[in-house]
Amino acid sequence: MKTMIAALSLAATLFGANAQAETLKVGFSPEAYPPFWVPSPGGEWTGWEPEFIDALCAEAKYDCELVPVAWEGIIPALLGGKIDVILNSLRINDERRKVIDFSDKYYEVVTEVVAAKEADLGIEPSDMAGKIIGVQVSTGYQTYAQKNYASDAAEIRGYASQDEAYQDLAAGRIDVVLDGSIAMNEFLKTSAGACCESKGVLPRDVETLGEGYGAGLRKDETEVKERLNSAIAALRENGTYDTITAKYFDHDIYGDAQ
Incomplete structure (x- = not known):
């Protein structure tokens, strides 16, 4: 009887370990x-x-x-x-x-270019001449900007978070932000985002935007x-x-x- 109980106890223990x-x-x-x-x-x-x-x-x-x-x-x-x-x-x-x-x-999601409403620019490299572009570091946005805009832009400025980039955009400290359309639309709904609008969708670049x-x-x-x-x-x-x-x-x- 003790042997049977011990066997059942062992089986229950093993089953529980496997089930966890x-x-x-x-x-x-x-x-x-x-x-x-x-x-x-x-x-x-x-x-x-x-x-x-x-x-x-x-x-x-x-x-x-x-x-x-x-x-x-x-x-x-x-x-x-x-x-x-x-x-x-x-x-x-x-x-x-x-x-x-x-x-x-x-x-x-698609990636878009965000800038002040009054800014007359698009998504081409020539549109970024002399502009400060904000991107979150270690993202496809940063890689895309460095690949396509570095030679024309005044600066590609990296941020620890996307929110920090948007804060500087709303304050006028930078000219452009690259971001996914969903998060961008959330920013545009805020009071700070009333300053800005999408200037266009970037082409699908698998190498950088994934x-x-x-x-x-x-x-x-x-x-x-x-x-x-x-x-x-x-x-x-x-x-x-x-x-x-x-x-x-x-x-x-x-x-x-x-």
Whole structure:
């Protein structure tokens, strides 16, 4: 009898260990980026991406823990093992593929040029002659500006956050900001954003602006990648993705099918 009880106890212990979800440390930059990341008064994060992360982790059978990391250090934090994955509107592009891997994309937006309403300019390099362009550091926007505008612009000024770039744009300290259309529209809705408007959509440049936004992973994390890819596909197929998206947007943000 004691032997049977011991065997049952061992089986229950093993079953419980196998049933427990693995912990996945999810790195994100703790800065407001509405409607993707919105801080609450209680210190929690709400928005499209935290909701998507919750659903993704549940579908992939992971117990996810959000770990705040400064944006400029988020890839080093991944490579150093401080976090297991980046889920923070990280653009998929070839430059980053040199050091990390990516899941399939989970959303995509176009990039626009934002400037003062009275500014007579477009999106061509000649339009940027003598202008100060604000971009968030370590982003596709910065890479695009350096590739296409550096020889004409007076300066390409890097910011730790997109919000800081918009503050300087509203104050007249810079002339132009490059940003994704969704975050740009959120800025234009604010009182500070009343100064400005979109001057046009940048052409789709896969080399700099990427192929959409995906989860950043270490190159040897094959199992994590496969589980996240399967979960992304499942959320798209079972309607969860659309249900979450409808809370924040009036259109599909996934973009073209891969």
